Amino acid sequence: MTELNLEQIRNFRLHSHHLDAFYTKEDLIAAAGACGMQNSPPGAWETALYNRIPSCSQEDMNHFLYQERCLLQAWSLRGAPVVFPEEESDVFLSALIPQEDEPWIYTHGISLALDFLQMSFEELLPMLKQVMPRLNGKTIVTKSALDQTLAEWMLPLLPEEKKTLWNHPSMYGSPDKQTVGGAVVSFLLRPCAFDGLVVFGAREGISPTFTSYNAWTGHPLGNQGEGAKKLVRKFLHCYGPATPASFEGWLGCSGKQARRMWKAVSEEMEPVKAVGKNAWILSEDKACLMSPKPLQRELLLLGGHDPYLDQRDRSLLQPDKSLHKQIWKMVANPGTVVYRGEIIGIWTSTKKSRGMEMKITLWNGFQDKEKISVLAEEYADFRQQKLIGIEF
Template sequence: MTEMKVQNIRLFRLHAHHLDVRRKKGCIPEIAGACGMQNTPPGAWETSLFNRVSDCSLSDMKALLFPEKSLLQAWSFRGAPVVFPVGESDAFLTALVPRDGEDWIYTQGIAGALDFLQMPFGELLDKLKQVMPLLDDRTIESKSGLDRTMAEWMLPLLPMEKRDLWNSPSLYGTPDRQTVGGAVVSFLLRPCAFLGLVVFGERAGASPAFTSYKGWLGHPLDPGEDAAGKLVRKFLHCYGPATADAFASWLGCSVKQARRMWESVSDEMEPVETCGGKKAFVLSADKDLLRSPPSVQRELLLLGGHDPYLDQRDRHILLDDKALQKKVWQTAANPGVILQRGEIIGIWAGKRKGAGIEIKMTLWDDASASKQKLQDLAEEYVAFRQQKLLKMEL
């Protein structure tokens, strides 16, 4: 097997993620469609696109979602809100629909509510699917509003003896604001998203808004003929060399589902050897590019904490020190990272204060990044956010 060096893998992935050089606005569908852009916390996808495109303002980005609707936001892999091209909806939605014996993504936590109601998962999902078409001609503001409304619409479909239980306080931490039914809906909305029954609509101030795929775009979701294969190819191109287990982790799906999808393109991949002698796979079409990746025109980058590049499952490729990895990948509110030729050399965070933003950076001992270059990058990012850089602490 061909052995792939760590630095070659980094440079290859930088190129696949469109981080080696900034592209023009016309490349946005290709860039956003590479592997999707997570939008948690809200605005994360804008930071990701900013780091890849040279001539796209914040208002331009928002226009791509609305009114142009060339990009779409919906719950996708790992149940997270993801922005992707409308034309690739099959890869980011349909591909995630499980087959017999496979679990739905992001629904494991529903078990407590099912036990409380003494109702099966499939029955409740079928009842929610019956009322979801009511979204075709309306928009609902806020996620809590969506949960509550759908739970109310489902109530008449439930057996009489289950309705009081359905309206009982939630078992999931917000009993004063959510019912058991609202919690059930919250879990089941991810499967509905994969089926094209709910997407994010035009944002209403600080709150997200929701409608159906058909209501937003004027036509139902086309499931496509090779949705699973498309998604596996995207993953391998952006994160290869990789394994089926890493694919399962990235999707947040069962190993069974990941391996079934993986096998759909097994004839398009081949094994290579990564650091430590481990076996992984690459697309055959990418092998030469991995051996000799393009040179990097941008040595230093400030990536947002949830940039797609940081979604690599083999984190040692980006950062070998396991203690420092814990500072980058946290349970919530990941910091941004300082990237040098594909390797993480520090972290950063921005804080809004008054009329601008203050940025604090931490470089690790062996880092050699120029302070002036970091200052320039900070000012560029803050200007993109239409703010002033009040202070940079290094």
């Protein structure tokens, strides 16, 4: 069995994520479509794309997403907002639709509201889908307004004895802003997104907007039947060597759904030993893994939710597990300093009236603060701010 070492795996993943060299705007679709770019917190996808295509300004990104619309933002992997090529909507949306008794992604938490209403998931999702076409030609500003508007549209479809419960304050943390019905809608919007019923529109100031897939793209969501296979291939190409369990964690889906999708591409895979552990790669990636090319870019300042950091085998990124809690938090991950594929430090930025301040913590390995400072200045410039201070 082929054995792969740490350097081979890191180099391969950097190349697959378009982080090994300086790519151009001509590579936009390939870079954004490698495995999608999470946009939570808002702006995360911009930092990720900047790290792959430094010549792509924020104005360029807004043009691609909001005017040209070759990129699209919708709830996708793990139920998070993700930016991906519009032409690959079948991969990042309809491929996530479960089959038979597989549960939907990101809907486990709905059980509190279902118990309160004494209604089932199978009753409520069709009701929401029945009113979703009213989003055609309509734009709703803010997520809370979307939840409550759709909940109001569903109200006439509910049994009379459920309507008071539907309008009861939410049990999920914002009872002054959200009803139980709004909370139900919030969970059910993920299945609606996978079905091509709702997408993000252009931001209005700091607020997101929402409309239908058809209204935004000019056509309904297509499903060519190969989306699930393409998604597994993307995962293995960006995160291989990997296992079905790591694929399950990356998608945020059930083990049953992950195994079904994985099996559909099994004939294109082969087993390897990855740093002593059994894993799988795409057979067509073997040559690239075995003969890594020299990195044109060795040092990176990645955003806290960059796709490269979404590897399930985190010890390959940072062997010292005691540092993992500093890198991967429940919310608001810091940025990372990455050298030759290894996380060697973290960074945070603060916006001041005069510009941006950065704090950088280094643990080991690369210690050239001058080169890191240059990258920090370039990032501040991308964010259209002046770097007024760096604390190491």
